[in-house]
Amino acid sequence: xxxxxxxxxxxxxxxxxxxxxxxxxxxxxxxxxxxxxxxxxxxxxxxxxxxxxxxxxxxxxxxxxxxxxxxxxxxxxxxxxxxxxxxxxxxxxxxxxxxxxxxxxxxxxxxxxxxxxxxxxxxxxxxxxxxxxxxxxxxxxxxxxxxxxxxxxxxxxxxxxxxxxxxxxxxxxxxxxxxxxxxxxxxxxxxxxxxxxxxxxxxxxxxxxxxxxxxxxxxxxxxxxxxxxxxxxxxxxxxxxxxxxxxxxxxxxxxxxxxxxxxxxxxxxxxxxxxxxxxxxxxxxxxxxxxxxxxxxxxxxxxxxxxxxxxxxxxxxxxxxxxxxxxxxxxxxxxxxxxxxxxxxxxxxxxxxxxxxxxxxxxxxxxxxxxxxxxxxxxxxxxxxxxxxxxxxxxxxxxxxxxxxxxxxxxxxxxxxxxxxxxxxxxxxxxxxxxxxxxxxxxxxxxxxxxxxxxxxxxxxxxxxxxxxxx
Amino acid sequence: xxxxxxxxxxxxxxxxxxxxxxxxxxxxxxxxxxxxxxxxxxxxxxxxxxxxxxxxxxxxxxxxxxxxxxxxxxxxxxxxxxxxxxxxxxxxxxxxxxxxxxxxxxxxxxxxxxxxxxxxxxxxxxxxxxxxxxxxxxxxxxxxxxxxxxxxxxxxxxxxxxxxxxxxxxxxxxxxxxxxxxxxxxxxxxxxxxxxxxxxxxxxxxxxxxxxxxxxxxxxxxxxxxxxxxxxxxxxxxxxxxxxxxxxxxxxxxxxxxxxxxxxxxxxxxxxxxxxxxxxxxxxxxxxxxxxxxxxxxxxxxxxxxxxxxxxxxxxxxxxxxxxxxxxxxxxxxxxxxxxxxxxxxxxxxxxxxxxxxxxxxxxxxxxxxxxxxxxxxxxxx
Ligand SMILES: Cc1cc2nc3c(=O)[nH]c(=O)nc-3n(C[C@H](O)[C@H](O)[C@H](O)COP(=O)(O)OP(=O)(O)OC[C@H]3O[C@@H](n4cnc5c(N)ncnc54)[C@H](O)[C@@H]3O)c2cc1C
Ligand SMILES: Cc1cc2nc3c(=O)[nH]c(=O)nc-3n(C[C@H](O)[C@H](O)[C@H](O)COP(=O)(O)OP(=O)(O)OC[C@H]3O[C@@H](n4cnc5c(N)ncnc54)[C@H](O)[C@@H]3O)c2cc1C
Numbered sequence: 143x144x145x146x147x148x149x150x151x152x153x154x155x156x157x158x159x160x161x162x163x164x165x166x167x168x169x170x171x172x173x174x175x176x177x178x179x180x181x182x183x184x185x186x187x188x189x190x191x192x193x194x195x196x197x198x199x200x201x202x203x204x205x206x207x208x209x210x211x212x213x214x215x216x217x218x219x220x221x222x223x224x225x226x227x228x229x230x231x232x233x234x235x236x237x238x239x240x241x242x243x244x245x246x247x248x249x250x251x252x253x254x255x256x257x258x259x260x261x262x263x264x265x266x267x268x269x270x271x272x273x274x275x276x277x278x279x280x281x282x283x284x285x286x287x288x289x290x291x292x293x294x295x296x297x298x299x300x301x302x303x304x305x306x307x308x309x310x311x312x313x314x315x316x317x318x319x320x321x322x323x324x325x326x327x328x329x330x331x332x333x334x335x336x337x338x339x340x341x342x343x344x345x346x347x348x349x350x351x352x353x354x355x356x357x358x359x360x361x362x363x364x365x366x367x368x369x370x371x372x373x374x375x376x377x378x379x380x381x382x383x384x385x386x387x388x389x390x391x392x393x394x395x396x397x398x399x400x401x402x403x404x405x406x407x408x409x410x411x412x413x414x415x416x417x418x419x420x421x422x423x424x425x426x427x428x429x430x431x432x433x434x435x436x437x438x439x440x441x442x443x444x445x446x447x448x449x450x451x452x453x454x455x456x457x458x459x460x461x462x463x464x465x466x467x468x469x470x471x472x473x474x475x476x477x478x479x480x481x482x483x484x485x486x487x488x489x490x491x492x493x494x495x496x497x498x499x500x501x502x503x504x505x506x507x508x509x510x511x512x513x514x515x516x517x518x519x520x521x522x523x524x525x526x527x528x529x530x531x532x533x534x535x536x537x538x539x540x541x542x543x544x545x546x547x548x549x550x551x552x553x554x555x556x557x558x559x560x561x562x563x564x565x566x567x568x569x570x571x572x573x574x575x576x577x578x579x580x581x582x583x584x585x586x587x588x589x590x591x592x593x594x595x596x597x598x599x600x601x602x603x604x605x606x607x608x609x610x611x612x613x
Numbered sequence: 614x615x616x617x618x619x620x621x622x623x624x625x626x627x628x629x630x631x632x633x634x635x636x637x638x639x640x641x642x643x644x645x646x647x648x649x650x651x652x653x654x655x656x657x658x659x660x661x662x663x664x665x666x667x668x669x670x671x672x673x674x675x676x677x678x679x680x681x682x683x684x685x686x687x688x689x690x691x692x693x694x695x696x697x698x699x700x701x702x703x704x705x706x707x708x709x710x711x712x713x714x715x716x717x718x719x720x721x722x723x724x725x726x727x728x729x730x731x732x733x734x735x736x737x738x739x740x741x742x743x744x745x746x747x748x749x750x751x752x753x754x755x756x757x758x759x760x761x762x763x764x765x766x767x768x769x770x771x772x773x774x775x776x777x778x779x780x781x782x783x784x785x786x787x788x789x790x791x792x793x794x795x796x797x798x799x800x801x802x803x804x805x806x807x808x809x810x811x812x813x814x815x816x817x818x819x820x821x822x823x824x825x826x827x828x829x830x831x832x833x834x835x836x837x838x839x840x841x842x843x844x845x846x847x848x849x850x851x852x853x854x855x856x857x858x859x860x861x862x863x864x865x866x867x868x869x870x871x872x873x874x875x876x877x878x879x880x881x882x883x884x885x886x887x888x889x890x891x892x893x894x895x896x897x898x899x900x901x902x903x904x905x906x907x908x909x910x911x912x913x914x915x916x917x918x919x920x921x922x923x924x925x926x927x928x929x930x931x932x933x934x935x936x937x938x939x940x941x942x943x944x945x946x947x948x949x950x951x952x953x954x955x956x957x958x959x960x961x962x963x964x965x966x967x968x969x970x971x972x973x974x975x976x977x978x979x980x981x982x983x984x985x986x987x988x989x990x991x992x993x994x995x
Binding site (some may be wrong): 543597 | 651657762773842899904918919920
């Protein structure tokens, strides 16, 4: 197989709200821009475009925003590459990708990483049963394909994203059996909306959506077990006690459930920025490990490398768009184009405000890492390699002193997902058992390839690089 | 952390772990200290083939003993590290290289081993998917592999049962000297007074020896590997490149399938110098290396060309001028070296365990003594 190559001044990885905003801004400033994404259609998670124009989501505002942002990029002359998955990046910059079934190498002067977020699941008993899925996956199924997760669905977890998923159910005219939220909220939301009144309308809309699903509401409850033989049949809930832990003695079962959509929030996708050696920090309110970016330019600690959107910390579509635009202007300036200082100052103010709201919400829905303690010893922690909680604890008892050691001795995180799914909970479990912080417990560093890639394609892409054996 | 010990082993790779375990089993009050995670450096990145084939005719006796020790440890401990006597194939791409293979085979046969030269058809009986353009391959039936992570873990646990005290995340930061004899080690978590310090810190052993004003003839060498996503059983043996009479493109190659199903493969065509201090950084597999490794794998096993690459990694071996370990007494009383693996330390670890334990206990020499004695280098003579 041979591959093709392209060059540009500014390369944007990710065509979500952040990436599209970045690409448009850089192009407006006069840079020659390529924006790529592994999905088949631009829009990212938030602005995900349905597979069929006949979808009832076609008119939903998020879809419309995504469509408009992509159209704007095309109109400006941004080169949009879809189904293009970056599997390696080198400083300088040279990016190796799989485009459909072809190899592609892109050389760029400046690079913006807007690779978004991924789910941050917490394993619980029965979570690997067919019928259990993440809230994001359910959202994708409905929005992109119009497929229902099931006929009797429980939506559970914690965080504002659950409202958005419920709203998607409502917009699709679907009903929900139950809505389970770990937090109580009520009056605690008030001060946040007093500070950010402009966000009330959106929140009220989401709440209406939730009501329209007809779900029974279970606040301050969590799912402690998914039950079933071959597939999901029932869900066991427990109320949260004063100590923040589920009270097993008061647990009860919801029967006749065929799908459980569960989500505890997101974590930044930092594979490309980590591979390039940018500085990252662990920040509980921002989803864990995130790439550090300058608020006025989006610049990371690596020259010519910028980051935007969820990659720089979980905050949702608003901060994503704003930080994207900032990074686009920053990268264009890096490529020698002039950006307007007044616009940057305004964007930075808006971004600070949007981030403040996002962090306010994050404070109300802190990531409940402690729930991993509820997993029973035989419960699965790493589903790729079928590693149980007891396996992990046995490794720690044998002298494993951090997440890397546990990974080596149990294979947790060594399967096809490379710890994307279990990594955060593994670190949590190790930290709790050994008595160190989650950040100290360590993270799963990305290496070549950042995502699994067929040998034929990797070989063809790498063959275009002239590099000798040691670069 | 204990305040005193009979012996302190510095470095919890396979070599240090094997030594510490042996010391404990031999009744020595031993402490093992590892800077980070046990087996987290090159030992946990290893393909861990235990073999006698095409290694070193001078070391055959030691290799045979070490391979037998690995097997008996596996039997004794109840198969805790996926010991697999899968045999090893060394492929030959050019007629000119047949005599090279034959020389190795003759040398090993004279020692009582049973390697043989196989035709491509006979190779396919052993390795059905190896359909690439080879002219022949040598086969050594007794060679085996182990799971490198679990091997470290099992030896550590067995040592623990015999009284070994082991500490992860505990770097040795200095050596305490009393004139020309070692008196103890300083660690991040306090000092341990001891009359015996064993430097089994791989490429970092040189830095430690400098605390005793010694320069060890050791340099780090980058070594790396690629892994695929788990596959159904596809490769049965360890497939390596035969040494070449000159200019073989395949260079150094090793390909095998782990018990997990992952295919592990690496090809180095042009070994290059490792930058000083590289062992202290997080390094990425060079692009040319990954490209060459994919080329060789898919040239030999064309049916694997669409499998998914999952991961690559880089670690550092410690290399000596004559490709042999530096294992034995250094010219400071109580200070003992056990480093200089030259890329094949997994295989030799159990023998080194025995050797070092004998030295610590003042027992009679064994063959490995003369082979690996640091005093073969003038600067390390007392
Ligand atoms: C499953 C899921 C569902 C979500 N649903 C919503 C929702 O309904 N509403 C909401 O407000 N927020 C949602 N979010 C949160 C969402 O992440 C943000 O609101 C918003 O999409 C962030 O914009 P972004 O541009 O930073 O990231 P994203 O929109 O995630 O865009 C990042 C893009 O980068 C691409 N990418 C990443 N790595 C590579 C690579 N190596 N090669 C090529 N392309 C790459 C991805 O395919 C993706 O399209 C969801 C998040 C997830 C994970
Ligand atoms: C891809 C690959 C394939 C290989 N294949 C084989 C094979 O098939 N067969 C074979 O025999 N060998 C093979 N090897 C080589 C083998 O892995 C090594 O020779 C062996 O693991 C060396 O072990 P070690 O204990 O000497 O080194 P290491 O594993 O590097 O152990 C040294 C330890 O010392 C610790 N340390 C360093 N400084 C300090 C300090 N100041 N205080 C405390 N601790 C310290 C380090 O953290 C490290 O854990 C392969 C290697 C690689 C990379």
